[in-house]
Amino acid sequence: MAESEAETPSTPGEFESKYFEFHGVRLPPFCRGKMEEIANFPVRPSDVWIVTYPKSGTSLLQEVVYLVSQGADPDEIGLMNIDEQLPVLEYPQPGLDIIKELTSPRLVKSHLPYRFLPSDLHSGDSKVIYMARNPKDLVVSYYQFHRSLRTMSYRGTFQEFCRRFMNDKLGYGSWFEHVQEFWEHRTDANVLFLKYEDMHRDLVTMVEQLARFLGVPCDKAQLEALTEHCHQLVDQCCNAEALPVGRAHCLFAQKTSLRWEGRALSSQLHCLDLIHVTA
Ligand SMILES: Nc1ncnc2c1ncn2[C@@H]1O[C@H](COP(=O)(O)O)[C@@H](OP(=O)(O)O)[C@H]1O
Numbered sequence: 001m002a003e004s005e006a007e008t009p010s011t012p013g014e015f016e017s018k019y020f021e022f023h024g025v026r027l028p029p030f031c032r033g034k035m036e037e038i039a040n041f042p043v044r045p046s047d048v049w050i051v052t053y054p055k056s057g058t059s060l061l062q063e064v065v066y067l068v069s070q071g072a073d074p075d076e077i078g079l080m081n082i083d084e085q086l087p088v089l090e091y092p093q094p095g096l097d098i099i100k101e102l103t104s105p106r107l108v109k110s111h112l113p114y115r116f117l118p119s120d121l122h123s124g125d126s127k128v129i130y131m132a133r134n135p136k137d138l139v140v141s142y143y144q145f146h147r148s149l150r151t152m153s154y155r156g157t158f159q160e161f162c163r164r165f166m167n168d169k170l171g172y173g174s175w176f177e178h179v180q181e182f183w184e185h186r187t188d189a190n191v192l193f194l195k196y197e198d199m200h201r202d203l204v205t206m207v208e209q210l211a212r213f214l215g216v217p218c219d220k221a222q223l224e225a226l227t228e229h230c231h232q233l234v235d236q237c238c239n240a241e242a243l244p245v246g247r248a249h250c251l252f253a254q255k256t257s258l259r260w261e262g263r264a265l266s267s268q269l270h271c272l273d274l275i276h277v278t279a
Pocket residue numbers: 052053054055056057058059060137140141142144233234236237238242243
């Protein structure tokens with residue numbers, strides 16, 4: 001048997017065994033044994049933390065934050081692997097000890113729910129940028145990610161995956177709780193709550209919010225230049241392969257056998273729609 005086949009967790013049971021539960025939240029295997037150290041992780045006032053549920057457009061947000069905070073060139077950012085610039089708190093590499101030693105100002109990424117992040121963050125000791133994405137698009141993206149990830153090689157159906165999503169059975173737990181928890185902290189002075197879709201709808205407002213939040217002084221001309229550069233980053237991803245925002249709706253429409261998941265998602269998402277209306 002080829003190595004990749006041997007590693008392939010094809011069945012739901014095998015897939016299940018990859019995760020572990022921490023205070024009722026399903027977390028990926030690499031988080032095991034380090035949650036206490038994460039809770040006590042020392043945070044600095046100059047840090048900027050980027051937190052999302054997976055597949056919320058984190059890489060794009062990282063690029064935009066990098067550009068706004070460092071005044072970097074969009075072509076340069078387009079060429080670099082932005083994931084190499086931002087360590088992920090809970091990943092095995094580079095690991096907590098290395099992140100502790102990084103020089104300030106640090107940009108750190110995490111997918112952990114609010115309550116599992118370092119407690120210093122809860123006390124407002126550093127800036128946290130959270131981004132939420134429409135779950136109907138996110139679940140399609142997360143499904144494709146699970147299918148392509150070598151260590152997961154998920155072989156369940158989309159229908160089964162949607163059921164896991166609705167029942168909080170995926171890595172990083174419930175999307176609903178993840179967003180809700182940050183939503184409840186959206187008015188904290190050290191938290192900026194953003195939506196992925198606004199990057200496409202109203203980038204100028206987002207760049208303005210980011211510049212203000214990060215304390216980057218910019219006049220109207222500088223803001224226009226920054227927004228233009230950020231537009232380049234957004235466009236760089238929207239190549240022929242990338243489908244526009246809202247593509248999950250097409251996917252649901254095409255796959256009639258998945259209609260019930262669509263309805264289930266829609267009814268759950270009614271809460272979120274209400275939240276959006278009051279935002
Ligand atoms: N400039 C950009 N760079 C990387 N991903 C981007 C991007 N603009 C949009 N995205 C989308 O962000 C999603 C990945 O999220 P994350 O970075 O959190 O893993 C992907 O969604 P799709 O899978 O729906 O295409 C990807 O297309």
